[in-house]
Amino acid sequence: xxxxxxxKKEGNYLEFIVEGVSPAVANSIRRTALSEVPTxxxxxxxxxxxxxxxxxxxxxxxxxxIPLKFDPGLFKAEELCDEALPEREVKLTLVVEAKNAPxxxxxxxxxxxxxxxxxxSDKIPIVKLGKGQKIVLEAYARLGRGRDHAxxxxxxxxxxxxxxxxxxxxxxxxxxxxxxxxCPKGVLLLSKSGKVSVRNSLRCSLCKACVQVCPSxxxxxxxxxxxxxxxxxxxxxxxxxxxxxxxxxIIRCKAERLLEELDRVASRGxx
Numbered sequence: 001x002x003x004x005x006x007x008k009k010e011g012n013y014l015e016f017i018v019e020g021v022s023p024a025v026a027n028s029i030r031r032t033a034l035s036e037v038p039t040x041x042x043x044x045x046x047x048x049x050x051x052x053x054x055x056x057x058x059x060x061x062x063x064x065x066i067p068l069k070f071d072p073g074l075f076k077a078e079e080l081c082d083e084a085l086p087e088r089e090v091k092l093t094l095v096v097e098a099k100n101a102p103x104x105x106x107x108x109x110x111x112x113x114x115x116x117x118x119x120x121s122d123k124i125p126i127v128k129l130g131k132g133q134k135i136v137l138e139a140y141a142r143l144g145r146g147r148d149h150a151x152x153x154x155x156x157x158x159x160x161x162x163x164x165x166x167x168x169x170x171x172x173x174x175x176x177x178x179x180x181x182x183c184p185k186g187v188l189l190l191s192k193s194g195k196v197s198v199r200n201s202l203r204c205s206l207c208k209a210c211v212q213v214c215p216s217x218x219x220x221x222x223x224x225x226x227x228x229x230x231x232x233x234x235x236x237x238x239x240x241x242x243x244x245x246x247x248x249x250i251i252r253c254k255a256e257r258l259l260e261e262l263d264r265v266a267s268r269g270x271x
Contacts, residue, residue, distance in 0.1 A: 007202070012233055014240035017163060019227045026160050026228045032247040033158045035147035038085055039237050040070040040117050042092065042139045042151075049136040052127050059127060063094075063139050064151045066107050067120045067235040072246050080246060081253040085143045090117045092139040098129035105129060110139070117141060120236030154243050157233040162223025164204035168196050172218035179210035179219055202229060 001020055008015040018026065045060035052059070072080060079086050092112045096105050108122035127135070146153035166187065175194030188210060189199040196218070208221050232240040 007229075012236055012240060014230075014232045014244075016230050017227060018160075018230060019163075021226065021228070023225060023228075026230075028251055029230075029244070029247055030158050030160060032250055033155055033232065033243050034153055036081070036145055036250050037154050037243055037246045038072060038080060038143050038145050039152050039154045040068045040088070040090065040141045041144055041149070042066065042068070043142040043144065044140040046138040046140075047136075048138070049134055051133045052129050052135055053133075054127050059135070059137075060139075062126055063110075064149075066110070066124055066126075067237045068117055068141055069120055070117060070237050072238070072242070077246075077249040077253050081250045081257075085145070088143050090114045090141045092118075092141060094126075094135060094137050094139065096129065097134040098131050101131055103129045105135065112141075153235070154237050155232060155234050155240075157231060158243075160228045160230045162206065162225060163227035163229055164201045164206055165222045165224055166198045166201050166204060167220040168198065169218045169220075170195055172216045174216055174218075176215065178213045178215065182209045182213045184209065 003019045005017040005019070006015075007017060042060075042064045045056075045063055047056045047059065050056055050059060054062075075086055090112060092110045094105075094110050096103065096109050105126045105128070106122060107119035107124035107126060109126070110119055112118045129135070144152035164187075168188075173196050175190065175196070177190045177196075179196060180188045180190045184207065185203045185205055187199055187201065187204045189197050191197060204221065206221060206223050210219050211221050232243065234240050234243055
């Protein structure tokens with residue numbers, strides 16, 4: 001039976017261990033979080049006036065990459081896994097002018113017609129205007145998926161590794177300390193008695209540098225193919241828990257539709 005153990009939760013960052021699943025399941029969760037969970041992002045920009053140093057295209061690109069807060073809970077799970085997403089459009093406007101002195105324009109200057117769809121931070125720099133320069137534009141945010149463009153990815157990091165398993169044979173270990181010095185993560189510890197012990201196995205990157213330098217072959221490092229250490233960090237558009245929750249809902253929805261299609265094919269074959 002799969003189980004989850006929380007390791008760290010800090011802001012938009014989440015680290016946890018999943019046990020009792022296959023690499024295929026772990027990778028499905030990762031790929032769904034990256035490419036299937038829909039979010040809102042600026043998709044079209046109508047520039048009415050731009051006397052800044054940035055070309056219109058560069059300005060539009062910068063706006064598109066500003067993460068926008070969004071709650072997919074407004075839609076049903078089956079809508080989120082449909083090929084065509086529900087139509088939703090939110091208009092944002094930007095009207096700024098550096099009248100008396102140079103001015104740095106931040107995301108706080110973007111005004112949204114929907115208070116629930118807005119930049120995740122007011123401190124994202126967009127452009128610096130010189131004295132007398134001005135920008136007037138309309139931006140339209142729409143639903144999309146990370147598989148279509150990175151601007152719709154809800155996560156900046158979503159990765160996993162096999163849970164490390166480190167064994168030190170005390171009978172073979174001669175206390176030379178080579179493995180402790182070679183380990184780039186500080187996983188191993190050499191005691192005063194001259195024996196090597198594991199300080200924190202979860203920090204291990206499975207590089208096996210310690211195994212390669214150990215002259216007596218006292219260390220064994222392997223990854224558990226049924227246990228994974230996940231690290232998820234969102235862009236702020238939603239919490240990491242929400243991203244994982246919607247990822248699992250989408251996976252389940254697609255699996256159910258696949259089973260339904262298989263049943264239809266099987267029933268046609270019998271007839």
